[in-house]
Amino acid sequence: MKTRRTLKGHGNKVLCMDWCKDKRRIVSSSQDGKVIVWDSFTTNKEHAVTMPCTWVMACAYAPSGCAIACGGLDNKCSVYPLTFDKNENMAAKKKSVAMHTNYLSACSFTNSDMQILTASGDGTCALWDVESGQLLQSFHGHGADVLCLDLAPSETGNTFVSGGCDKKAMVWDMRSGQCVQAFETHESDINSVRYYPSGDAFASGSDDATCRLYDLRADREVAIYSKESIIFGASSVDFSLSGRLLFAGYNDYTINVWDVLKGSRVSILFGHENRVSTLRVSPDGTAFCSGSWDHTLRVWA
Amino acid sequence: MAAGPAPHGGHPRAQRPHLSKMERMVVSMQDPDQGVKMRSQRLLVTVIPHAVTGNDVMEWLIQKYCITEEEALHLGTLLVRHGYLYPLRDPCHLELRLDETPYRFQTPYFWMSTLWPAAELDYAIYLAKKNIRKRGGLVDHEKEHYDQLHRKISHTWDLVVMQAREQLRAAKQRRKGDRLVIACQEQTYWLVNRPPPGVPSVLEQGPERGSCTAGRVQMTKTMDFYRWEVECLRKALGRARVKSSVCLEAYLKFSSRHEPHDPIMSGCLPSNPWVTDNDTYWAMNAPSVAVPTRLRVEQWAFSFRELLEDPVGRAHFMDFLRKEFSAENLSFWEACEELRHGGQGQVPALVDAVYQQFLAPGAARWVNIDSRTMERTLVGLGQPHRHVLDDAQLHIYMLMKKDSYPRFLKSDLYKDLLAEAVVPPETKRRVFPFMWKPRHSSPSPALLPASASGEPSGGDGEA
Numbered sequence: 001m002k003t004r005r006t007l008k009g010h011g012n013k014v015l016c017m018d019w020c021k022d023k024r025r026i027v028s029s030s031q032d033g034k035v036i037v038w039d040s041f042t043t044n045k046e047h048a049v050t051m052p053c054t055w056v057m058a059c060a061y062a063p064s065g066c067a068i069a070c071g072g073l074d075n076k077c078s079v080y081p082l083t084f085d086k087n088e089n090m091a092a093k094k095k096s097v098a099m100h101t102n103y104l105s106a107c108s109f110t111n112s113d114m115q116i117l118t119a120s121g122d123g124t125c126a127l128w129d130v131e132s133g134q135l136l137q138s139f140h141g142h143g144a145d146v147l148c149l150d151l152a153p154s155e156t157g158n159t160f161v162s163g164g165c166d167k168k169a170m171v172w173d174m175r176s177g178q179c180v181q182a183f184e185t186h187e188s189d190i191n192s193v194r195y196y197p198s199g200d201a202f203a204s205g206s207d208d209a210t211c212r213l214y215d216l217r218a219d220r221e222v223a224i225y226s227k228e229s230i231i232f233g234a235s236s237v238d239f240s241l242s243g244r245l246l247f248a249g250y251n252d253y254t255i256n257v258w259d260v261l262k263g264s265r266v267s268i269l270f271g272h273e274n275r276v277s278t279l280r281v282s283p284d285g286t287a288f289c290s291g292s293w294d295h296t297l298r299v300w301a
Numbered sequence: 302m303a304a305g306p307a308p309h310g311g312h313p314r315a316q317r318p319h320l321s322k323m324e325r326m327v328v329s330m331q332d333p334d335q336g337v338k339m340r341s342q343r344l345l346v347t348v349i350p351h352a353v354t355g356n357d358v359m360e361w362l363i364q365k366y367c368i369t370e371e372e373a374l375h376l377g378t379l380l381v382r383h384g385y386l387y388p389l390r391d392p393c394h395l396e397l398r399l400d401e402t403p404y405r406f407q408t409p410y411f412w413m414s415t416l417w418p419a420a421e422l423d424y425a426i427y428l429a430k431k432n433i434r435k436r437g438g439l440v441d442h443e444k445e446h447y448d449q450l451h452r453k454i455s456h457t458w459d460l461v462v463m464q465a466r467e468q469l470r471a472a473k474q475r476r477k478g479d480r481l482v483i484a485c486q487e488q489t490y491w492l493v494n495r496p497p498p499g500v501p502s503v504l505e506q507g508p509e510r511g512s513c514t515a516g517r518v519q520m521t522k523t524m525d526f527y528r529w530e531v532e533c534l535r536k537a538l539g540r541a542r543v544k545s546s547v548c549l550e551a552y553l554k555f556s557s558r559h560e561p562h563d564p565i566m567s568g569c570l571p572s573n574p575w576v577t578d579n580d581t582y583w584a585m586n587a588p589s590v591a592v593p594t595r596l597r598v599e600q601w602a603f604s605f606r607e608l609l610e611d612p613v614g615r616a617h618f619m620d621f622l623r624k625e626f627s628a629e630n631l632s633f634w635e636a637c638e639e640l641r642h643g644g645q646g647q648v649p650a651l652v653d654a655v656y657q658q659f660l661a662p663g664a665a666r667w668v669n670i671d672s673r674t675m676e677r678t679l680v681g682l683g684q685p686h687r688h689v690l691d692d693a694q695l696h697i698y699m700l701m702k703k704d705s706y707p708r709f710l711k712s713d714l715y716k717d718l719l720a721e722a723v724v725p726p727e728t729k730r731r732v733f734p735f736m737w738k739p740r741h742s743s744p745s746p747a748l749l750p751a752s753a754s755g756e757p758s759g760g761d762g763e764a
Contacts, residue, residue, distance in 0.1 A: 004575040042740045065746025082747035112642040129645035144511045155606040165511050175688050188318050198555045217543040229366035231322035242563035244556040286564040287575045301575035
């Protein structure tokens with residue numbers, strides 16, 4: 001595996017990125033408030049917006065590919081419809097959807113463009129109706145900042161997992177707002193959670209330099225991915241399409257690739273010159289993209 | 302459950318567990334028996350004991366952690382950049398050189414976990430010392446800092462200069478070797494805490510976590526909180542658990558089944574677009590393509606969910622249901638999805654439409670739901686909300702999954718699809734640069750008109 005594309009254009013630390021369902025476009029956000037939409041295959045920038053706040057820590061692409069959501073230190077999540085009209089200013093059509101009482105750490109559209117799930121430093125997650133900005137459901141239970149969330153790939157449902165500074169990963173029922181399961185084995189903040197493709201388990205990456213796999217039916221941690229030489233925290237994790245590999249970006253500028261079933265490290269990828277802050281596998285699994293504090297994004301395949 | 306600020310412990314959060322790990326590593330490196338090979342380093346006329354070379358450090362790391370040279374160099378470099386190791390010859394850049402450059406371990410007094418955050422006053426004294434010792438000894442960014450500090454603490458500047466002179470005087474009374482070492486230690490400390498421009502600071506943390514009590518919604522420990530805790534724990538006790546071994550077998554089965562479909566594990570045909578710059582793979586696997594690939598059609602047999610998630614698969618399944626006169630089931634399910642994930646404002650209208658079309662007695666596309674669920678649903682329709690059709694939807698989903706889906710997989714329709722499916726030939730990467738084709742751009746989903754198909758889609762992009 002090696003870097004196939006390097007996306008340069010952010011003038012500051014890249015904090016978050018997300019893929020579009022078309023498997024090639026991505027949205028990325030950075031510390032200086034810039035949010036950029038790229039066609040990462042051609043490395044062209046297609047849209048750019050400057051948010052009125054710094055540290056835009058969350059961004060997401062809408063399932064239709066027609067809008068993006070982002071937020072950060074402004075405590076809000078805003079939705080921008082993507083327009084190619086040169087006369088239209090993207091910022092003009094901005095819709096403020098979510099309101100929290102502390103920074104926004106993560107956001108994700110549910111199965112459609114019309115609902116957004118957010119996680120915040122105020123310790124809660126919330127589900128919002130995009131059109132009206134109405135709060136549909138809120139999720140209380142974390143004892144500290146919530147740093148990440150991921151929606152379950154389930155046939156019937158309606159659950160998602162969140163991870164926070166209280167070292168807990170909690171699974172929520174979106175309908176009732178109740179916490180269904182909780183896992184607390186990490187020794188430090190959980191920076192990232194991601195479901196295994198079957199939806200029966202999820203992986204988490206933490207500041208304690210380990211990644212762990214939690215099984216929902218066994219109701220416990222079933223694997224831990226760590227090595228003595230890895231001492232910096234894992235900032236983001238994602239599975240390959242089959243779930244056999246786990247890619248994790250770390251604060252020591254590297255990306256480690258783990259064999260999910262064997263628990264061993266397959267390889268280590270160098271290239272970034274500062275901490276890797278975000279990592280996502282593309283929707284069809286042909287590549288993964290990593291964003292870093294070195295101002296760049298890299299697509300690896 | 303009352304919201305309010307949580308009582309604070311008062312001590313700062315340990316947001317840097319990596320520092321204590323690095324410190325433990327550095328301590329074990331200095332172990333007299335198991336640590337890095339130490340030697341005495343001759344610098345001009347002085348001899349400095351307990352010095353190590355970059356190569357020694359790397360060797361030790363490779364041996365102790367079973368890692369490659371590249372990783373050992375990376376790890377060693379991080380140790381130097383965080384100030385745990387310093388070069389003895391004029392440290393201006395903190396990097397791990399693999400020549401004969403001698404390094405030493407930083408004294409714990411200057412560790413990042415001990416003396417942090419660096420005090421402005423101490424920096425002023427350090428710069429003043431440097432300035433006094435050698436006129437013009439300050440580099441550009443240091444000069445700027447010096448001037449800034451002079452302005453900021455001008456009222457105590459005499460104290461700064463006095464301290465600086467005192468420290469220099471005390472240093473002169475030490476042996477030359479010690480003087481040199483202390484100077485290097487101090488310089489390294491300040492290189493870490495006040496890096497020159499262009500060098501990324503290892504101290505940067507990102508927005509503070511868990512600090513703002515005012516902005517936080519916290520559950521104070523009232524009776525309600527404990528009642529909720531007890532309820533959660535009771536539910537947890539009652540939950541049926543599956544043995545880990547069974548779960549792990551399930552992962553094995555899932556991953557091996559999906560491995561041929563995983564481009565990173567097994568490659569993809571004709572080629573991975575990112576590797577060969579050829580996007581034929583995407584064209585052949587577009588969401589709505591006339592002839593799907595063989596792998597794609599095979600995947601519909603893995604699970605009902607995967608069939609429905611693929612628009613082509615779902616369309617063929619709908620065709621199959623039409624032949625069986627049960628297409629209303631899938632249409633009903635799709636309508637329910639639209640309700641659950643749609644805009645809040647459309648809920649009443651959608652619920653009404655679904656009722657008229659699928660649930661009302663004598664409806665055009667009446668779905669067969671068991672009487673109990675039907676009763677419950679009809680009652681719920683009095684107060685329509687996003688989840689009012691959940692029970693009915695689940696019932697119909699299970700019906701399709703257990704009944705229609707297995708029949709679909711055995712049907713001639715499916716068998717024909719498998720037979721007609723395409724297996725693209727492999728295209729190797731172009732070796733010769735003059736045959737390089739420019740990468741095709743593709744129209745952004747945001748440019749295309751919204752999907753005008755008859756079926757209510759969940760909003761998945763059709764690029």
